[in-house]
Amino acid sequence: MMLKLEGMSKHFGGVKAVDDVSLTMNEGEIFGLIGPNGSGKSTTINLITGLYAPTSGTVSLEGRDLTALAQHERTALGVARTFQNIRLxxxxxxxxxxxxxxxxxxxxxxxxxxxxxxxxxxxxxxxxxxxxxxxxxxxxxxxxxxxxxxxxxxxxxxxxxxxNPKVLLLDEPAAGASIEDGQLLGERIRAVRDRGVSILLIEHMMELVMGITDRMAVLNFGRKIAEGTPSDIQSNPDVRAAYLGTKNKNKEPADA
Amino acid sequence: MDVYTITVLANIALFSFLAISAWLLLLVGEISFGQQAYFAIGAYTGGVSTAVLQLPFGIALLMAIAAGGLFAGLVAIPAMRLSGLHFSIASLAFAELVRSVLNVFQYQRWVDGYLTGPDGVNGFRDIRWIYDAGIDPGTYFLMILGCLSVVMLGVVMASYGRGMTIVRSVGENRRLAAAQGMNATRVRIITASVAGAIAALGGTLYAHMATYIEPAQFGLMIGVHSLAYGLIGGMGTVFGPLLGVLIDIGALETLRIFSGYRMIFFGGLVALVLIMRPRGILDEATVAKVQRWLRG
Incomplete structure (x- = not known):
């Protein structure tokens, strides 16, 4: 495998931004990471690049443990990222x-x-x-x-x-882009993968994520609630509940 | 050329060392009000070397450069942990500290029947190397110009290579530079040290032209002016600070029509440039355009 997270947690005081997340990305894969706002996606990227030190857990690249390494050492070993808000x-x-x-x-x-x-x-x-x-x-x-x-x-x-990375972490690359731009972006991401770079994609534009990822994982409140192919995820009831909410049968409607 | 013209041109060249020094720190992202400290350290080191220790002029230059670089590097190690306003105030405090130390610093010796050397607030007289060596003002001006050209050539070569790209990237966003593997702290300390060395070289050249120096000459206003030269002239090229010096000393201080109103014009000019062109007259965009045009 290319990139592996094992039991990754990051707590900010009492807030469990990322809670016991394990992921395995294969070489040459486009792996999607989705979840509602505040579910811990960006924190996960920051843990992989070394911007944050994890509360517990390890991250490894091609079997080599990165957990204790500084940002620039991870860059040298082949971890690169883009930022949600462009930084140039x-x-x-x-x-x-x-x-x-x-x-x-x-x-x-x-x-x-x-x-x-x-x-x-x-x-x-x-x-x-x-x-x-x-x-x-x-x-x-x-x-x-x-x-x-x-x-x-x-x-x-x-x-x-x-x-010259081995793994590229894309943090919402389609933010601010139209649907058409999103399709072009999908082609570009595939072209990057064809250069031999494995890709971890965080994105809210579902057309893009569902269209190009090989596998994906869903985070909610810092925990991984599902993992699988895009079609597995689309039919997963937990994912629907995280995005759309659940019908609470025990509670009376407010206006009744 | 008459002596007056030569003096004005020499002043422009000497201030350019200070302006380039402050400009380098601007590039690496810090506003320094204290580059006159290294100018003073260079002036005193060079003066002591030739007048008291009777060393050759070339050695005096090297010792001044080394002293300026060393002090600036040592100050930068703690100061570069600060940023923004805090760094500016630290630079100011260090410059005033140097001036206060020079106010009490005494190191006088009898040389050839003269008592010479730094004498606290009374200053340091008889730095007579250019007279002893029989160098006329025109020749000495050419020597200053030669030193300035070497400094500017160094910066131009570092721009043509990628040294200035490293400095500018750290200056613009040191966290982003660090995220890309740059050792931002090391780049900042080295840049500050080089800036100190350049100011010290200017200082020692100044001491030998003036023959008399005193701590009061290295006050805050010198530092503020040197900083303003880079801001007016522009951040895009090493000719930016030079343009700033030319505008201030070449025009405002020298032309009669501005006499008495120099500071008013200068302050107005700084405000105007900062509003109209926040990164100076020769800013990065202008320089990029000129470079593209030159390449056709």
Missing amino acids: FGNLSVAENLWVAQNGHKQRRQHFISRWFKAGGLQDTNIDELLRFSRLHSKKDSLASALSFGEMRRLEMARALAS
């Missing part, structure tokens, strides 16, 4: 944003001089290829703050890919 270096060019993502985690002291002063730091890299893949090549030298919203989203994903 607005005053750096598109190419520079990608260069930082690609080289930031490399601790190459021996190349200090070439890294700081030698020209053409962008040429010995796959940044050009990534720019073409993301359809941003014509914007290479533009400042990131001058891009359109859609271009920023593409740059955000390209930036995550620049660190």
Whole structure:
């Protein structure tokens, strides 16, 4: 397996944001993670990237335990993410944003001089290829703050890919996008998977999640309540209850 | 060129060291009101080296650069744990601390029948190396210009490579930079140290031109001006702070029509630029446009 969470919990005081969650993602899989607002999806991503230390539980990548590692060490081993609210270096060019993502985690002291002063730091890299893949090549030298919203989203994903990840965590990539954009995004996510990257997708746009994921899990109040293929999930009564609520037969209607 | 013109040009060049120093800290995300501290450390270190210890001028420059870099690095280690307003106040406090220490710092020796060396509030006179070596003001100005060119070339090369990209990314959002594996604290400390070294180089060049220095010359207003030069000139290129110095010293201080009203014009200009162009005249967007245009 590619990514494995075992008994992961994160408590903030008395709030169990994530409570004993175990997940296994296979190599080359698009794995969906859904759940109502506040169900612990983003916290799970933050636990995988190392932004939060878990209260208990472990996370491993290709069998290697990541739990004690810092964010940049996990990046170097192949964990990358995008953010729900786009985070770019607005005053750096598109190419520079990608260069930082690609080289930031490399601790190459021996190349200090070439890294700081030698020209053409962008040429010995796959940044050009990534720019073409993301359809941003014509914007290479533009400042990131001058891009359109859609271009920023593409740059955000390209930036995550620049660190050459094995697992890419997408935190609501379709936020603010139309249904049509969502379909395009689905194709792009598949194209990323075809580059050999396994994908964990957090998303509220159900058309997108149901359409492209191989398997998915559902969180509610920090606990995993279901796991399976999209069609399993759609027919699962617990999931329907979490999203739509349950009919409470014992209670009298208020206006009766 | 007459001596007056040379003095004005030399002042522009000397202030540029301070302006570039404060500008580097702006790039790494901090507002420093205290770069005059390293200018002062450089001036005193260089002055003591040539006047008291009778060392060669080149060695004096190196010692000033080392002292500036060392002090700035040491101050940065605790100060870089702060950010925003807290960092600014710490930088200000350190600069005033340096000035207070220089007010009581005495290190006088008899050299060739002269009593020379720092004498607290009375200042430090007879830093006479350029007279002893028989260097005329025009030649000394060219030496200052040479040092400034080396500093600017270093920044330009670091922009052409990717060093400045590292500095700018940490300055813009250090948490995002850290999330991408950058050691943001190390980048900030190294940048502060380099900025201190650049200010100290300017300081020692200033001390040898002025021949007399005193702690009162390194007050807060110098630091505020150096900071404003980068803000006016622009964050996009190392020519930004230089443009700021040219506008202030080259025009406002020197032209007669502004005499007496310099600070009013200068303050107004700072306010105007910050409203109209928050990242200065030569901001990143402008520089990116020019670069695209140059490439065709």
